[in-house]
Amino acid sequence: MTPPPDAPVSQSATTVADCLIEIRGLKTHFFTDEGVVRAVDGVDLDVRRGRTLCVVGESGSGKSITARSILQIVDDPGRIVAGSIMYRRTDAEPVDIATLHPRRATIRAIRGREIAMIFQEPMSALSPVHTIGNQIVEGIRLHLRVTKEEAHDRAVSFLGRVGIPKPETRMESYPFQLSGGMRQRAMIAMALSCGPSLLIADEPTTALDVTTQANILDLIQDLQAEFGMTVMFITHDLGVVAEIADDVAVMYLGMVVERGDVDAVFHDPKHPYTRALLRSIPRMGARSGARLEAIRGMVPHPFARPTGCPFHTRCQEAMPGVCATIVPPRESLAPGRDVRCLLHSDVERLERAQRVAP
Numbered sequence: 001m002t003p004p005p006d007a008p009v010s011q012s013a014t015t016v017a018d019c020l021i022e023i024r025g026l027k028t029h030f031f032t033d034e035g036v037v038r039a040v041d042g043v044d045l046d047v048r049r050g051r052t053l054c055v056v057g058e059s060g061s062g063k064s065i066t067a068r069s070i071l072q073i074v075d076d077p078g079r080i081v082a083g084s085i086m087y088r089r090t091d092a093e094p095v096d097i098a099t100l101h102p103r104r105a106t107i108r109a110i111r112g113r114e115i116a117m118i119f120q121e122p123m124s125a126l127s128p129v130h131t132i133g134n135q136i137v138e139g140i141r142l143h144l145r146v147t148k149e150e151a152h153d154r155a156v157s158f159l160g161r162v163g164i165p166k167p168e169t170r171m172e173s174y175p176f177q178l179s180g181g182m183r184q185r186a187m188i189a190m191a192l193s194c195g196p197s198l199l200i201a202d203e204p205t206t207a208l209d210v211t212t213q214a215n216i217l218d219l220i221q222d223l224q225a226e227f228g229m230t231v232m233f234i235t236h237d238l239g240v241v242a243e244i245a246d247d248v249a250v251m252y253l254g255m256v257v258e259r260g261d262v263d264a265v266f267h268d269p270k271h272p273y274t275r276a277l278l279r280s281i282p283r284m285g286a287r288s289g290a291r292l293e294a295i296r297g298m299v300p301h302p303f304a305r306p307t308g309c310p311f312h313t314r315c316q317e318a319m320p321g322v323c324a325t326i327v328p329p330r331e332s333l334a335p336g337r338d339v340r341c342l343l344h345s346d347v348e349r350l351e352r353a354q355r356v357a358p
Contacts, residue, residue, distance in 0.1 A: 019088060020198055020230050021047035021070065026083035026098065028062075028069045037302040039065040039078065041254035044330055044338075046247075047198065052224065052231040054241040054262070056277070057251035060299045063234045064120070066251070067200045070232075071111050072102040089114070089197075113143035116191035117200040122183040126175040132159075133171030136190045143194045158189040162219060181212035185219070192223060199224070200232045205240070217244060238281050242266060247336075250274045253299065253310035260337040270339040272315045309342060317343060326350050 028040035040062045047053050055063045068074050070085055085097040087110070100107040119125035127135055136155040140146060146154065152171070159167035162185040175183055184204055191199060201220060205213035221244060224231050233244060241248060245262040250273065258271040269275045276295045297314040300306055306313045312323035319342065326347070328340040342350070 018049050019046050020049045021045070021232075022084075022086040022088065023047075023066075023070075024084050024086075026066065026069060026085060027081050028065050028074055028078055029081050030078040032077060035303050037078075038254055038305065039302075040069060043083070043251075043254070043256050045249055045256055045259070046336075047230060047232055048247065049230050050228060051246040052221075052233055052244055053247045053249060054233045054235060054245035055249045055251060056235060056238060056241055058236060058295075058299055060253070060302075061251040062254040063251055064202050067117065067202055067232065067234055070097060070200065071115060071117060072097060072100060072107045073111070074102075087115070109143070112139055112191075112196075113194045114196055115198045115200065116194070116196040117202065118184070118187050118191050118204045120203045120206055122180075122187045123175060125187065126183065128175055131172050131174055132178070132186045133173075136171075136186075136193055139190060140193050154193060155189070158193045159186065162186075162189045162192075162223070163215070164189070180208055181216070184208065184212075184216055188216075188219065188223070192227070195227065196229065198230045198232065200234070202234045203236070205235075205237075220244075238277060250277070253305065255310060255340060257311065257341065258339045260334075264334075264337055270333065270344060271311075271341045272317045272343075273311050276314075276316075309340075319343075319347070322347055322351075326354060 023043055023045040026040055026043040027038070030037040030039055043062070043066055045066070055066065057063055065074065065078070069080055074080070080098050083098055086094050087097050088094045095106070097107065097110070126132070133152070133155055136158070137148070137151045140151040140154055141148065144151070156167045156171060159170055164170050164182060164185050170178070178186065199220075205216050208216065217240065220231065223229070233240070235241060241262065248260060248262050248265040249256050250258040250265070250271065252273050258265060258269065258274045265274060266278065269278055279293045280295060282292060295314060300310070300313065306324070308324040308326050309315070309318070309328050312318040315323065323342055326342060328342045328345060329350070330338050330340050331344045332338045333344065
């Protein structure tokens with residue numbers, strides 16, 4: 001029997017102690033002159049220790065803003081307006097990052113030290129007027145109690161570890177003097193230099209050629225195994241997801257519409273959006289001249305969000321008069337496996353609840 005919408009959803013197959021980041025009901029909105037943009041609109045997500053969580057979805061689905069919310073680096077006029085981001089350390093009390101002030105000492109001690117991020121475009125994330133070495137050393141000395149010489153040696157060591165040749169010489173290079181792949185490796189070295197528990201990678205291979213992309217993915221996996229890190233990988237490339245993911249979260253218009261381990265999501269997708277994404281992947285052995293199946297329509301404009309299920313305007317399985325009026329609750333299908341789709345809900349009960357609601 002389908003549980004009521006306000007019933008507690010079962011936890012994943014692991015215990016709470018195995019969950020490094022637990023996000024519940026996260027809402028991050030941007031307050032503009034034209035109106036409110038609900039970039040993240042009720043995200044529920046678990047990032048489990050030592051595993052790789054891939055967050056997938058089209059551009060505009062809220063993936064990057066979710067990651068930035070975890071680090072409290074959402075640009076103005078955006079801010080977290082609801083929900084919780086419980087960060088469960090192993091050697092300290094859990095902290096709700098959503099309640100922290102973006103510029104206070106508590107989050108500054110976490111940001112870069114315990115949770116680090118690789119940004120999509122390193123040229124915009126790195127300072128163009130400071131050397132690579134200067135920027136890495138500054139981060140190390142900010143978070144670790146080391147001398148300037150020790151910080152320099154640590155920076156050189158990490159540059160070498162991420163595969164940059166002659167790291168001592170590259171310490172004196174500026175970002176514009178490095179290739180795209182080298183800049184991305186330098187950013188990875190910067191992110192790892194303080195030994196973070198969680199590494200967030202926001203589409204780190206999008207602007208790179210295929211060979212460099214494969215090298216960067218291998219590098220992240222090798223470093224994860226070496227340091228025992230947890231990785232949250234944001235991408236729109238389902239081929240990358242199949243290669244590196246342990247768990248998958250599919251986002252659409254600011255909501256996680258499906259969640260589960262990679263095998264379950266790829267082999268038995270439950271949400272129509274997930275199935276549409278998987279059908280759009282090129283396949284080996286397809287007949288000559290066959291066209292890729294595209295998802296009809298476009299992601300709605302931020303100021304023209306559809307009522308009810310956010311995907312119903314593009315869904316081939318939408319129920320007339322139902323999907324346009326009811327926001328699908330999160331339904332648990334199995335431990336660690338859930339979906340937001342009325343095809344898996346008790347629609348009659350939800351309609352009754354909607355009629356009696358004030």
